Amino acid sequence: MxxxxxxxxxxxxxxxxxxxxxxxxxxxxxxxxxxxxxxxxxxxxxxxxxxxxxxxxxxxxxxxxxxxxxxxxxxxxxxxxxxxxxxxxxxxxxxxxxxxxxxxxxxxxxxxxxxxxxxxxxxxxxxxxxxxxxxxxxxxxxxxxxxxxxxxxxxxxxxxxxxxxxxxxxxxPQVSGHTTFRAVIPAQDVPDSLKENVVTLWAGPRYHVVWYVIAGGRSVNLVATADNGATEAMAGKPVEHADVMRHFTPLCADAARVMELADEWRAWVLCDxxxxxxxxxxxxxxxxxxxxxxxxxxxxxxxxxxxxxxxxxxxxxxxxxxxxxxxxxxxxxxxxxxxxxxxxxxxxxxxxxxxxxxxxxxxxxxxxxxxxxxxxxxxxxx
Ligand SMILES: Cc1cc2nc3c(=O)[nH]c(=O)nc-3n(C[C@H](O)[C@H](O)[C@H](O)COP(=O)(O)OP(=O)(O)OC[C@H]3O[C@@H](n4cnc5c(N)ncnc54)[C@H](O)[C@@H]3O)c2cc1C
Structure with missing residues (x-):
């Protein structure tokens, strides 16, 4: 059996x-x-x-x-x-x-x-x-x-x-109202001053941005989440860069520099x-x-x-x-x-x-x- x-x-x-x-x-x-x-x-x-x-x-x-x-x-x-x-x-x-x-x-x-x-x-x-x-x-x-x-x-x-x-x-499942935008950036595009072997999480008012290096150091994984009151579940939908950035203000210079490096974003509305x-x-x-x-x-x-x-x-x-x-x-x-x-x-x-x-x-x-x-x-x- x-x-x-x-x-x-x-x-x-x-x-x-x-x-x-x-x-x-x-x-x-x-x-x-x-x-x-x-x-x-x-x-x-x-x-x-x-x-x-x-x-x-x-x-x-x-x-x-x-x-x-x-x-x-x-x-x-x-x-x-x-x-x-x-x-x-x-x-x-x-x-x-x-x-x-x-x-x-x-x-x-x-x-x-x-x-x-x-x-x-x-x-x-x-x-x-x-x-x-x-x-x-x-x-x-x-x-x-x-x-x-x-x-x-x-x-x-x-x-x-x-x-x-x-x-x-x-x-x-219950829609959280939070939207996560994910992108992967080639590590070679990242300025040396931001290349650290750490998981960094920038916590802002009703948003946070996480980034870390993956794939043997070749890529950077970027996950930016906004508590934006989204009401419908969504999984992996392509979104425009400008539509992502408007959820993340005010944003410190380093986090903004990292996010500006991404051009292909996908969005998930989180559920639990x-x-x-x-x-x-x-x-x-x-x-x-x-x-x-x-x-x-x-x-x-x-x-x-x-x-x-x-x-x-x-x-x-x-x-x-x-x-x-x-x-x-x-x-x-x-x-x-x-x-x-x-x-x-x-x-x-x-x-x-x-x-x-x-x-x-x-x-x-x-x-x-x-x-x-x-x-x-x-x-x-x-
Ligand atoms: C943005 C984001 C970041 C995350 N980061 C982390 C993290 O850093 N660390 C961590 O531990 N977790 C993280 N998670 C959570 C993690 O991704 C999930 O909890 C985990 O993948 C769940 O695995 P699973 O096998 O239960 O489900 P899934 O990965 O969803 O696998 C389910 C599988 O079932 C298949 N399937 C669906 N319906 C049927 C059906 N009717 N018949 C047959 N097959 C079916 C699907 O195709 C799929 O292959 C994150 C999640 C998100 C959204």
């Missing part, structure tokens, strides 16, 4: 690999014609790297990552430094690797490992419309009408999960969902963004999907599918909810603070030492 994994993103492929390494047969059903990630960079925290290590792909992802020296929070208006978290020996010995990676440099090693595993069957053009189940197994009903049978089904089909629609039925605990319907369970989509502000969506994958693989027992899935959901749902709340809090109180709230934020960070920051991050990275 086989476990069906719906969706071949980071969460789905990590789950397939984890289950196969634990001795189970897996079929991955991916809607798209190929396994690939859209967007460019991703920050992978120590908790994410530990999961990649557990899945056996940590070393290859590390070898393709940019190992930044510091995470820096600056004021988007004045440019002044608000706080810095060195990614140094002290950080690494306590938590492990923190690095920035091209999304495909996370997905491709997972995909390679899945392709070379004889217990994994990878199928593209296999969008799942629904599932049925009985006491013995579960059937994925593909959009084509084809049926695929298994002993269990994991819905790792992302923010607009068809599995979740059937399992939870809570409608569309309030945390739930009912991730399971008998032999069917949710994972990754399908279970707990978060705003990107804690840089944890993919890391949490990886944690889900390792957790599910380690508790899965084909003799007790329902019990295994219940254990997995119980182990994971509280932590995923905490990440959800932390992500919203960071957006509201740290990244987009304005006026008095920004002053309070600056005072809060000024009162914290690096050791204090480590303590505050321990629940997430430790």
């Amino acid at each position: 086989t476990v069906l994994v719906v969706g071949g993103g980071i969460g789905g492929l990590a789950t397939a690999l984890g289950l196969a390494r634990a001795g189970h047969r897996v079929t991955v059903l991916e809607a798209a014609p190929a396994f690939e990630e859209i967007g460019a960079g991703i920050q992978v925290g120590p908790n994410g790297f530990r999961m990649l290590d557990t899945l056996g792909v940590g070393p290859v992802v590390r070898s393709r990552a940019v190992h930044v020296d510091e995470l820096r929070l600056r004021c988007g208006v004045s440019g002044k430094l608000i706080a810095g978290l060195p990614i140094d020996d002290g950080f690494r010995s306590r938590f492990g690797t923190y690095a920035v990676v091209h999304r495909n440099d996370v997905l491709a090693p997972l995909l390679d490992a899945c392709q070379s595993h004889d217990r994994i069957d990878l199928r593209v053009n296999s969008g799942v419309a629904a599932y049925t189940q009985d006491a013995d197994g579960v059937t994925a009903v593909l959009r084509s009408g084809d049926l695929v049978h298994g002993e269990a089904l994991v819905g790792a089909d992302g923010l607009r999960s068809a599995v979740r629609r059937q399992l939870v039925g809570d409608g569309d 969902r309030m945390p739930i605990t009912n991730w399971q319907d008998q032999r069917v369970v949710l994972l990754g963004d399908a279970a707990h989509p978060v705003l990107q502000y804690a840089a944890q969506g993919a890391c949490q999907a990886l944690e889900d994958a390792v957790c599910l693989s380690s508790v899965y027992d084909p003799r007790d599918v329902r019990g295994s899935f219940a254990r997995y959901a119980a182990l994971r749902s509280e932590r995923a909810a905490r990440v959800h709340h932390a992500s919203r809090w960071m957006g509201r109180e740290v990244y987009h603070a304005d006026g008095e709230a920004a002053l309070a934020r600056d005072a809060m960070f000024a009162s914290w030492t690096v050791a204090d920051l480590h303590e505050r991050l321990d629940w997430l990275y430790g």
Whole structure:
């Protein structure tokens, strides 16, 4: 018998690999014609790297990552430094690797490992419309009408999960009103004075801009987010440079210089969902963004999907599918909810603070030492 994994993103492929390494047969059903990630960079925290290590792909992802020296929070208006978290020996010995990676440099090693595993069957053009189940197994009903049978089904089909629609039925995800504009700049275009091996985040009134080097230092990933009251979800829509820039005022000179380097922008209107605990319907369970989509502000969506994958693989027992899935959901749902709340809090109180709230934020960070920051991050990275 086989476990069906719906969706071949980071969460789905990590789950397939984890289950196969634990001795189970897996079929991955991916809607798209190929396994690939859209967007460019991703920050992978120590908790994410530990999961990649557990899945056996940590070393290859590390070898393709940019190992930044510091995470820096600056004021988007004045440019002044608000706080810095060195990614140094002290950080690494306590938590492990923190690095920035091209999304495909996370997905491709997972995909390679899945392709070379004889217990994994990878199928593209296999969008799942629904599932049925009985006491013995579960059937994925593909959009084509084809049926695929298994002993269990994991819905790792992302923010607009068809599995979740059937399992939870809570409608569309919640539109945050925040628009993220992403661009990739050739590193050679960046002035030397701005070339630092750090993740820099400029926090301004109702906006923030993040940038860091990816792809072995060849490209710079730029993510600029505005709390602009957007009301409709959007994913990857091309936008004009001038339409991006008007959301980011007033903006300090360095941040403006970086943003002026970008000419091809794409926009996403961010969505999340309030945390739930009912991730399971008998032999069917949710994972990754399908279970707990978060705003990107804690840089944890993919890391949490990886944690889900390792957790599910380690508790899965084909003799007790329902019990295994219940254990997995119980182990994971509280932590995923905490990440959800932390992500919203960071957006509201740290990244987009304005006026008095920004002053309070600056005072809060000024009162914290690096050791204090480590303590505050321990629940997430430790
Ligand atoms: C702007 C931005 C920045 C981010 N930055 C970070 C970061 O720095 N660090 C971090 O950890 N996370 C980050 N994230 C979050 C991260 O990208 C996601 O949480 C993560 O990719 C979720 O993985 P997933 O596998 O659960 O879902 P997805 O990556 O969405 O994969 C779902 C897969 O399922 C497929 N699919 C969909 N419907 C069906 C269907 N019906 N049948 C079959 N297949 C289907 C899709 O084609 C896709 O391949 C960011 C997100 C955004 C938007």
